[in-house]
Amino acid sequence: MPPERIIIDTDPGQDDAVAILLALASPELEVLGITTVAGNVPLALTAKNARKVCELAGRPDIPVFAGAEAPLLRPLITAEYVHGQTGLDGPDLPEPVMPLDPRHSVDFLIETLRAEPAGSITLCTLGPLTNIALAFARAPEIVGRVKRIIAMGGGAFEGGNTTPVAEFNILVDPHAAQRVFSSGAPVTLLPLDVTHKCLTRKVRVDRFRALGTRVGDATALLLDYQERFDEAKYGQDGGPLHDPTVIAWLLRPELFSGRDVNLEVETGSELTMGQTVIDWWGVTDRPRNVHVIRDVDDEGFFALLLERIARL
């Protein structure tokens, strides 16, 4: 089988970084480019961090683009309290040498989806959906050319992680999320219901360190850093590992299970802004627009991640 051709849209972030490493380590996937967006930290840092990660993986050939600096309608919310001032606190990664591609993320998305055969490109989204919504608004004909969108965001039964009901990626740009989820493009969502089952327990993080490689060490330090905040918040060993579930779903969908449901994003109420209203039980007749994953074989997920990180 030829590799699945993907574009990763991301706001690195330690867990974004591990997701990028997982993708770059996997021959089943061909990464056409990495489009960055403002999210965990401002755009200048996410665009730099993505290049640090490519260089860590020994892949300075991957084009990295800078995109939207702010959400469609709301002021940017960032999460330095989770990810540190750089967004990638933890390992001491060198300043990147590879240049940023001069094209805007949105231009790259539009150009690529227009140029490549319809149904051949998968979008893996690990941050706020601003770039994707802008591309769809500017070039509506590309929506039907997307093979599928695999997104980390939202929550069904798990509620939110940034407000009681809203998950960070969706809260940052709820209007973009609503537009993308209702665009007609096929969407698979990896929400908090999944990622809260993928805990970076000490025994798991130690296995990356025990690889004895530069990338294994860096992965352990990334996971160590990001889990601090959530360990304190949830009072447990390990924090949720979010974004790598998107790539893992592409590689091993049999590790996951979910169902086709209607999903609408709250954009009206300040109290519940960014909530993903998921009709799990089919109590409305609204269209089933998103495949929402609810369960994961977390041991299988971490075994896959370890096996792939060991290759880098």
Ligand code: BDR
């Ligand atoms: C999501 O928010 C970010 O902090 C993480 O990188 C992940 O994409 C989890 O809510």
Ligand code: CA
């Ligand atoms: Ca992210």
